[in-house]
Amino acid sequence: MNAASMTVAEARIEWDRPDRGRIGMLSLIAAEAAIFTIFVVAYLFYVGKSLAGPLPKDVLSAPIFYTICLLSSSLTIHLATKSLRQGSVQRFGSLWLATIALGATFLYGTATEWHRLIYHDGLTISTNLFGTTYYSLVGLHGFHVVAGLLALSIVMVFTLLGDLRPEHAERVDVLSLYWHFVDGVWIVVFTVVYVIGR
Amino acid sequence: MAAFADAASPLSPTNIFAPASTPAKSIFELSLFVLAVTGAIFLVVFTLLFYSIVRFRKRANDDGREPPQVYGSNQVELAWTIIPILIVVALFMATARVIAVVQGTPPPSTAIEVTAIGHQFWWEYHYPALGIVTANELHVPVSDPAHPSPTFIKLLSADTDHSFWVPRLGGKTDLIPNHPNRMWIDPQQTGVYLGQCAQYCGTQHAKMLLRIYVQSKEDFDRWIQQQRQPAFVDDAVSQGQRIFETTACINCHTVSGTVADGRFGPDLTHLMSRDTIAAGAALNTPDNLRRWILNPNAIKPGSLMPAMESNDQELDALTAYLETLR
Amino acid sequence: MSTDALALPRTEPASRPVVASLHEWVTTVDHKRLGILYMMYAMVFLLIAGIEATVIRIQLIRPYNDFVSPQVFNRLFTMHGTTMIFFVVMPFLFGFANYLIPLMLGARDMAFPRLNAFSFWMTAFGGLLLYFSLVGANGLYGAGNAPDVGWFAYAPLTSRTFSVGHSTDFWTLALLVSGFGSIGTAINIVATVLCMRCPGMTLAKMPLFAWLNLVMAGLVILCISPLTAAQIMLVVDRYLGGHFFDTQAGGSAVIWMHFFWVFGHPEVYVLVLPAFAFVSEIIPVFSRKPIFGYSVMVGATVAIGFISMSVWAHHMFTVGMSSAANNFFVISTMAIAVPTGIKIFNWLATMWGGKIEFKTPMLFCIAFLFQFLIAGLTGIMQGAAPFDWHLGSSYFVVAHFHYVIVGGIVFALFAAFYYWFPKMSGKTYSETLGRLHFWLFIIGFHLTFDFMHIPGLLGMPRRIYTYEPGRGWDTWNFIVTIGVFFQAAGILVFLGNLAWSYFRGTAAGSDPWDAWTLEWSTNSPPPAYNFASIPVVKSRRPLWDLKHPADPDWNYE
DSSP states (O other): OOTTTOOHHHHTOOOOOOOHHHHHHHHHHHHHHHHHHHHHHHHHHHTTOOOSSOOHHHHOOOOHHHHHHHHHHHHHHHHHHHHHHHTOHHHHHHHHHHHHHHHHHHHHHHHHHHHHHHHTSOOOTTTSHHHHHHHHHHHHHHHHHHHHHHHHHHHHHHHHTTOOOGGGHHHHHHHHHHHHHHHHHHHHHHIIIIIIOO | OOOBOOTTOTTOTTOTTSOOSHHHHHHHHHHHHHHHHHHHHHHHHHHHHHHHHHHTBOOTTOOSOOOOOOOOOHHHHHHHHHHHHHHHHHHHHHHHHHHHHHHHOOOOTTOEEEEEEEETTEEEEEETTTTEEEESEEEEEOOBTTBOOOEEEEEEESSSOEEEOOTTTOOOEEEBTTBOEEEEEOOOSOEEEEEEOOSOOSTTGGGOEEEEEEEOHHHHHHHHHHHHSOOOOOGGGHHHHHHHHHSTHHHHOBOTTSSOBOOSSOOOTTGGGOSEETTTTEEOOHHHHHHHHHOHHHHSTTOSSOOOOOOHHHHHHHHHHHTTOO | OOOGGGOOOOOOOOOOOHHHHHHHHHTOOOHHHHHHHHHHHHHHHHHHHHHHHHHHHHHTSSTTOOSSOHHHHHHHHHHHHHIIIIIIIHHHHHHHHHHHHHHHHTOSSOSOHHHHHHHHHHHHHHHHHHHHHHHHOOOGGGOOSSOOSTTTTOTTTTSTTTSOSSHHHHHHHHHHHHHHHHHHHHHHHHHHHHHOOOTTOOGGGSOHHHHHHHHHHHHHHHHHHHHHHHHHHHHHHHHSOOOTTOGGGTOOHHHHHHHHHHHHHHHHHHHHHHHHHHHHHHHHHHHTSOOTTHHHHHHHHHHHHHHGGGOGGGGOGGGOOOHHHHHHHHHHHHHTHHHHHHHHHHHHHHHTTSOBOOOHHHHHHHHHHHHHHHHHHHHHHHHSHHHHHHHTTBHHHHHHHHIIIIIIIIHHHHHHHHHHHHHHHSBOOOHHHHHHHHHHHHHHHHHHHHHTHHHHHTTOBSSOSOOOTTSSOHHHHHHHHHHHHHHHHHHHHHHHHHHHHHHHOOBOOSOTTOOOSGGGGSOSSOOTTSOSSOOOOSSSOHHHHHHOTTSOGGGTO
16 A cells, blocks of 8 residues: 555545634733633732732722623624624624624723723822732733724624625634634623722 | 861862752752652653664665654653653752752751842841851851751842852842842851852853851850950051041041941951951952052953052051951 | 665756855755754754853863853853753754654655645744844843843843843744744644644554654643743733733732743643654664553653643742642653653663664663663652752753753653654764764763753752852862863764765665665655655564565454
């Protein structure tokens, strides 16, 4: 048997391997999860250790509405991908747009919360340990939301130009993994900052 | 004063295998056990390696056939998994015992308490119960194993990380800001023990030397009495004292009983009771003292003491004054 | 018995203008070319970091030497360590991984060729950024210049208070940037190994080289990120007034150590696992036997990967952790010795009963076994925490980790260079020069790093620009420095051999070593598309099966 000349069909073997886009994205998510873990550990380590300044219980109020927006966007993105797989690009487009809108609303919520904290409560990244760890952790998450929205917007542009087709469903699904990760991280951050840390 | 306690260690005054204190002795015994085990492992594996490259080398008269292709053996794998696990367990148990001895021993009532504060690039010492502040040369009483009088040292830092390492008396422990540590020694032989800072702390990390003077009970008591005195006053050097007190010197240095109460640099009240200056970087002679005051960077480049820009006459007067601080 | 019957006809490309060739290399996404770019890049930095080491050793040849000032010395050891780890060893290993993994798996390229190129250029830029500090870091009063905070940059030495100017920022940003490159490469390796194997090559049938690089990539993904996180925190402290490591504001210097070593310890396994990969491929070929205990080797590798993430605070035994914490890290550190020892035994068992040929790659592998054994044993010594209260932060630990990195990893790298040079260049190297390199280098290595243990045992701490006479350290430091020149000579012979053989060596053929993995089934050097058609395999040694049709491996595996 000459290994170089036999084709897969001739060899008569089943040969299934996972999709490399999916594996690549899951690996990226693992790396990002490791970064977030360190920031979460730093946050938890410094709970209650600030020497002075505004404390969490004085200034934090849980952003319930904006959290619901962000977590709902996981649902809309899931439905969007499902629609695309079923062949409906129109439905995909509206659900995708809804996802972007919900994500943007969440960012708006973060922005208003930070505005209040900085100008009304006097909490900045250099005020005390709470300020440093809070803005770093929430900011790192926000940064990933921005990156995600950028990627989602690019897909939106392709959809509006009519270039997106049902055979792209797999790739879009891989991108949605990133978005689900961002939402998952928010659940952790929310718990650590607004529940445990307060 | 400068007797080396090195009768037991001709190789080096900082030899970790010449312990003179209980923590160092416990570590020494553990190290012998660990060396024996690792030495035995080395001999066995090296013999196997050497044997295999001799016995199984391709001979000149080789017949060109491949040797028997062996893929593995479960029994052999099991054997060389189980045996190392047993060795690891033994090593861990020996180690845990020494950790408990060194870290877990509480101070007896006869212990001397010292607070050591690490600075870039010198050591500050307080004896809170005895009311003494000094720098760079630590004095402790010798400890009789029958009636131990160990010294317990609390380790703090004023700036970056440092590490206190006097090998013959104990392992090293770090001085980290906002993270107080504790260590103890009970030297059983009088003499001078040497060491140095062992955690990179900046430019002059290399010359942050340690000198521990282990003294008999009488000598130690005498030293305490002397250190408790306020600064010696001598009218003959009043000019130098005036220069000292009206220049930037008092911003950093303390001379007790005078207006000088700076904290950034070593306490100079009993400067002349020390054998060295600049944390061991130079011997305490009038010449060296003068050179140091003129330009610290000439002796210890990167030291944080600024050059005083004094003229010759001021320098002579200053040095004469400092030479009276016994 | 070579497989030249399978070799494809060679066509020489017409000669082209230099600019066109350069452009091709700069824009390439071919894994083989990127592999070579990584290696060339690493060689340049090897020379630079080697010169840094030589200057360090000249300064330490005798007490109170004044060859360089303390400020320059402190920059030298910082740059030497940082350069060697991030811009020499890692690029060499990534270069080999990139070159060989698709070939060994029967694939045409890595899973993400453009990500591959991006990762290389990020790493390359990081190295340039680090060295730009020499000209660019001058802040206030000329403070700055190359970073001088040590390669692990402990807080609070790295705060604005104690590190004025921008030198620390160049360290931080250079590693941040190259960290992204490393993570990109790791993602590529994981995706390639899991998704691009040729038909028939199940995970249990792929070469150990692929397994070891897969676990290495997993470690990079999980453990470079903590360093990235810590560096972001450092930048926040230095530029946004943050207090992550600000002890005056209640912050912790120890937490930097934790974050750094959570990265730093797995990092040394990132460095050593590919070295294990080389040795696992080379020893069987020159012993004429398959690797002993393939499944156990895979299991041990995975075990090492997991355990390596739980030992980090053995770098912090002197920091003042509780005895419970110290005990935990003693156990985990000693535990990792078990799978590592298993590997050494399996390599020995591979040689046992074989017919060993002492070609240059095998010479370096045998030295690797000897030296890695010793390095592992000095590691165990330091795993006994109280012993480490002496040995840590002393020249003993400097000797230990150089024993691992030079005596282990660099020797394995040399073995790999000689073994795969014929495949990558199509030429044969000079065996005589190879041996000369080996003997010069091994003599120099042992002069330097054997005797370096002794000053550590006699109380000499690390990172000191000079030392006191009368501590018993003088003679040993002298001998250590002499060894450097032998090693330098060895490396020059090595580079000369590679260069001369590339231009004047005889043609090597596709399978000069009579080996068994897929890279030897194609041309030397392989064509851009690697294989004329994607192979189908039935065992771990596809070429053994072809050469021994009456007795193929799949009957025994």
